[in-house]
Amino acid sequence: MLSFALPKGRLLEDIGRWFVEGGIDFDFSGRKLVAYDSTERMKFFLVKNSDLPTYIHHGIAGLGICGDDVLWESKGRFIRLLTLPFGSTQMCLAGHRGAETPSGQRRIQAATKFPVFTRKHFHRRGTAVEIIKLNGSVELAPVLGLTDYIVDIVETGKTLEANNLEVLEELETISVHLIANPAYYKLNYREIQDFLGLFGEAGVTK
Amino acid sequence: MNGDTLYKTPQATESFFLEEAYYHREILNHLDSIFTLWGYLPTQTPVFDFFDSYSSLLRKEDISRIYRLIDRDGELLMLRSDATLFLARQAATGLTSENLPARLWYADSILRHQEIEEISHNEFFQVGAELIGSSGIFGDLEVLSLLSTVLDRLDLKQARIHLGSRALFDTCFWEKGSIRSKSDTANIRVQARTAVRDRDWGLLSESLRNWGYTEDETAPLCELFSFIGNRRELEAFNKQTAGTKMKELPIAGAIGELIGSIETDLSTMEELGFGDYFRADLSEIGSQPYHTGIAFQAYVPGVDSAVVSGGRYDRLLSHFGFNAPSVGFSMLLRKIETQSGGPAAEIPDMTTVEQQESFIKTFRTAEKRRENSIICKLS
Numbered sequence: 001m002l003s004f005a006l007p008k009g010r011l012l013e014d015i016g017r018w019f020v021e022g023g024i025d026f027d028f029s030g031r032k033l034v035a036y037d038s039t040e041r042m043k044f045f046l047v048k049n050s051d052l053p054t055y056i057h058h059g060i061a062g063l064g065i066c067g068d069d070v071l072w073e074s075k076g077r078f079i080r081l082l083t084l085p086f087g088s089t090q091m092c093l094a095g096h097r098g099a100e101t102p103s104g105q106r107r108i109q110a111a112t113k114f115p116v117f118t119r120k121h122f123h124r125r126g127t128a129v130e131i132i133k134l135n136g137s138v139e140l141a142p143v144l145g146l147t148d149y150i151v152d153i154v155e156t157g158k159t160l161e162a163n164n165l166e167v168l169e170e171l172e173t174i175s176v177h178l179i180a181n182p183a184y185y186k187l188n189y190r191e192i193q194d195f196l197g198l199f200g201e202a203g204v205t206k
Numbered sequence: 207m208n209g210d211t212l213y214k215t216p217q218a219t220e221s222f223f224l225e226e227a228y229y230h231r232e233i234l235n236h237l238d239s240i241f242t243l244w245g246y247l248p249t250q251t252p253v254f255d256f257f258d259s260y261s262s263l264l265r266k267e268d269i270s271r272i273y274r275l276i277d278r279d280g281e282l283l284m285l286r287s288d289a290t291l292f293l294a295r296q297a298a299t300g301l302t303s304e305n306l307p308a309r310l311w312y313a314d315s316i317l318r319h320q321e322i323e324e325i326s327h328n329e330f331f332q333v334g335a336e337l338i339g340s341s342g343i344f345g346d347l348e349v350l351s352l353l354s355t356v357l358d359r360l361d362l363k364q365a366r367i368h369l370g371s372r373a374l375f376d377t378c379f380w381e382k383g384s385i386r387s388k389s390d391t392a393n394i395r396v397q398a399r400t401a402v403r404d405r406d407w408g409l410l411s412e413s414l415r416n417w418g419y420t421e422d423e424t425a426p427l428c429e430l431f432s433f434i435g436n437r438r439e440l441e442a443f444n445k446q447t448a449g450t451k452m453k454e455l456p457i458a459g460a461i462g463e464l465i466g467s468i469e470t471d472l473s474t475m476e477e478l479g480f481g482d483y484f485r486a487d488l489s490e491i492g493s494q495p496y497h498t499g500i501a502f503q504a505y506v507p508g509v510d511s512a513v514v515s516g517g518r519y520d521r522l523l524s525h526f527g528f529n530a531p532s533v534g535f536s537m538l539l540r541k542i543e544t545q546s547g548g549p550a551a552e553i554p555d556m557t558t559v560e561q562q563e564s565f566i567k568t569f570r571t572a573e574k575r576r577e578n579s580i581i582c583k584l585s
Contacts, residue, residue, distance in 0.1 A: 059510030079405045183505045183512055185405070186368055186487065189434050 002042050002191055005061035007049035007070075011176060014086040015065055022198035042195075053078065053179075062184030063192070068174045069153060072117040078179040081196065087176035091117065092154040093169040095142055101168045102127055102149070111141030112151040121151075121171055139163050219317075220330050220540075228553050230331075230543060233360065234313055237333055240359055241311040244352055246335050249310040251292040253317070257284040259295055263525060265495055271318045287318040289332040290494070290536055294519070297338050298526030306339025306530060313539070334516075336534030338523065343467065346500050346518065347474055349533045353514065354480035356537070357504070361547035365513070367483050367504045368434070369468060370490030372497040372517060375402065377460045378427060379417060402431045402489050426451040430461065433488040437472040440465065440486040471500065496522040500533070506545050513541045556581045 006015055012028075019025065019037075026035040026044050035044045045061050049070055056064045057076030067087060071078065091114070093101070102108045107128040112118045115131045122129035132147055141147045143163050153174065154160065154167055185192060215221075222230065238248070257274055258281075264272070273285040286292050289312055301308055313333045335352055337345050350367070357365045379395050386394070398413035400406070407428045414424040426447055433443055448462040455461075468486050475484050483504075492501035499518030506513050516535025523530045557580055559572045568584055575582040 057510065059508070077404065081405075181510060182404075183510060186434070186503075186505050186512075187366060187507055 001040070002063060002188065002195060003045070003061040004042065005045045005047050005052050005055045005064035007052050007064075007066055008046055009049055011049075011065065011067070011087050012046075015084075018084060018086065018199075022195075024198070056179060056181050059181050059184060061181075062188060063178060063180050065176060065178055067176050068172070069114060069117070071177070071179070072120075073114055077182060079182050079185050080177045081180055081185075081192070082178040082199070084176045084178060089153050089155055089174045090167075090170045091151065091172045091174055092167045093149055093151055093171055094139075094154065094160055094165050094167050095149045097164055097166045099148065099168060108149055109147040110149040110151050111138055111147040113138060114151060117172070118151045139165060225553055226543075230539070233539065233543060233546060234333070236359065237311075237313070237356065240352075240356055241335060244309070244335075244355075246309040246311040246352075249293060249296070249312050251286060251289060251296055251312060251314055254283045254285050255292060255295065257282040259526070260284065260291055263291065263496060263522075271320075273317055273319065285317040286314060287316055288494070289314050289316060289334055290336065290519070290534065291496075291522075293334075293336060294496075294522045294532075295526045297336075298523040298528035298530070301338065301528065301530070303339075303530075307345070308338040309335070310338065311335045331539045332536045333539045334534055334536035336532055338532045338534075339530040340533065341520065341531040343470065345531075345533045346471060349516065349535060350471060350475060350484075350500075350502070351478055351480065353502075353504070353516065353535050354475065354478070354483050357483060358480075360542065362506055362542060362545060363482075364545075365483060365504050365506045366485055367502050367514070368485050368487035368490045369471060369500065369502045370486070370488050370492075371464050371468060371499065372492035372501045373499050374430070374461065374464045374488060375399065375491040376498070377457050377464065378414075378430075380457075399491065402491050405432065405489055407432065423452075423455060431488050431491075433486065435486055437469055437476065437481075437484075437486065440469055440472070444469070468500075492517050494519070496525075502535070504537075506542055508545055509541050511541075513538050554581055556583055558583050558585050560585045 006012060016026075024037045024042060026037050026042070028035050028044075028046055033046045036042065045055065047055055049066060050073070052064050052066045053070060053074035053076050055061050056078060057074070065084065067089070069091060093110070105126055105128055107130060108122070109130045109132065110118055111132045111134050113134060113136070115133050118131055119129060132141065134141060138150045138152045139159050141150050142165060149168070151171065157167060160166055180192065254275070268287065272287040275283050275285070277283055293310065293312060297308065297310065311334065313331070315330055316332050335349065337349055340348070350369070353367065375398070379398055394413050394416050398410060398417070401410035401413055410428050410431065411424045414427055415421070419427065429447055429451070433440070435443065444462060444465040448458055448465055452458045452461065472481070472484050472486060475481055490501050490503055491497075493503065493512070493515045496519045497517040498520040501517035503512035504514035514535055514537045518531070518533040520531035523532060557575060559568055559575070559582055562568045562571065572582045572584055
């Protein structure tokens with residue numbers, strides 16, 4: 001039986017539709033956190049998005065679906081089996097409307113929920129960055145004067161606009177992936193290849 | 207006393223007691239008897255050694271995990287983070303050519319930093335066997351059959367050994383054939399190794415193109431490293447891919463031969479009755495930078511990462527000044543203890559001698575029982 005960890009939240013509906021396209025359906029209604037497909041050959045766990053890599057890393061679920069944003073922050077090693085055709089967003093640098101985009105080595109301060117990504121990104125471009133880790137409502141940081149910049153996922157930009165902020169730079173595209181625990185993949189590679197075959201993705205996969 | 211330090215265990219350490227410790231020791235005794243029957247002698251490696259001896263063999267990721275300290279003379283030391291590495295240096299400086307081939311086994315704790323996320327990985331204890339001074343397929347087969355025997359005796363029938371080859375990777379990314387600078391060559395090889403390990407075929411294509419392969423050549427090479435299957439499937443694949451799709455490549459012959467030698471390993475294991483344990487997996491290219499020939503990892507259902515890593519390391523000992531081609535494996539014992547159905551998992555029944563009028567009398571009563579192999583404790 002293949003086991004999947006799926007993220008609660010915005011992606012779940014798209015994920016459900018994607019599975020249906022492959023002829024697999026499951027139902028998490030009634031606040032259930034564990035579900036099976038109708039043939040009971042697949043088991044699905046519903047977990048918090050940011051915890052998903054932890055469950056895969058420890059082999060609690062063998063497969064999972066999550067975005068690059070979550071994977072960048074995780075220290076686990078995963079096989080990315082597929083990039084899925086939905087859920088793509090942008091990781092952006094935002095600040096007060098008209099603020100200067102940081103350049104050169106000048107140290108900046110940025111508030112973010114994504115410290116690993118932020119540090120790596122700015123160090124790669126040769127900019128020193130002081131990171132203040134927040135767990136939500138990151139837009140408040142420049143509004144209240146905590147930092148000049150924020151690094152966050154931007155979908156519509158409406159919250160930014162309402163707070164007199166704007167996207168200063170799109171830093172990276174975030175895609176959604178089907179990932180696997182490497183040991184689980186090795187032990188179950190035939191079943192996983194058969195599963196990918198339902199979506200026309202057997203053989204050398206990415 | 208600081209309560210925080212009293213209740214916290216430093217990362218990369220563990221302690222275990224009672225049944226768990228008993229079972230751990232039982233498995234070790236079991237392995238001791240297997241290794242001894244195969245002519246492997248125990249060896250002990252130091253807990254720490256000079257960092258300088260190993261620094262050029264360590265990857266950036268390894269260095270970030272090892273514990274280093276400075277001795278009283280100001281020399282930088284490192285704690286034992288990889289038993290094979292420490293054993294290789296001891297063997298290179300302690301063995302002579304008359305001792306070869308040397309068969310050694312070890313059971314040592316390893317000390318390296320683990321992130322909080324990895325703390326349940328149980329990478330604290332390595333047991334391994336090394337065949338030093340044996341080149342060629344006989345040595346490979348001895349180690350593969352020894353590992354199969356160990357899995358058999360530990361009743362790990364569900365384990366799967368994925369067998370590949372570092373030589374296959376080295377043939378495709380032949381260092382001396384590169385026209386680039388030394389650092390570019392090294393960077394592409396590191397990127398390609400990561401790509402194969404993570405089965406990231408997009409990244410592997412990029413590495414192959416950067417190495418100088420054409421667009422048409424990268425597809426069959428990605429297909430090559432993505433292969434997992436049984437011996438028959440490998441034979442068919444070898445005919446199809448190495449023999450047809452890659453035949454224009456100058457390295458096609460060498461690739462075909464290397465796959466052929468994996469086929470030989472697998473068919474020998476089948477004849478010995480170990481076939482079910484094995485799969486050909488050409489993405490297994492060695493977990494360590496010092497691997498050279500065959501490379502393998504073993505996986506067990508219910509365990510979140512490989513439990514055994516091994517392979518040939520023909521040049522490792524010459525790094526320490528002693529030329530002795532070698533092959534071996536290392537097992538993360540704590541990972542498999544809960545999965546093994548091998549030796550008895552329960553502490554045998556014990557009897558208790560109640561306190562009598564004198565300690566001497568109590569002791570003697572207990573001794574009588576012990577003479578009859580009855581486990582006996584004093585009340």
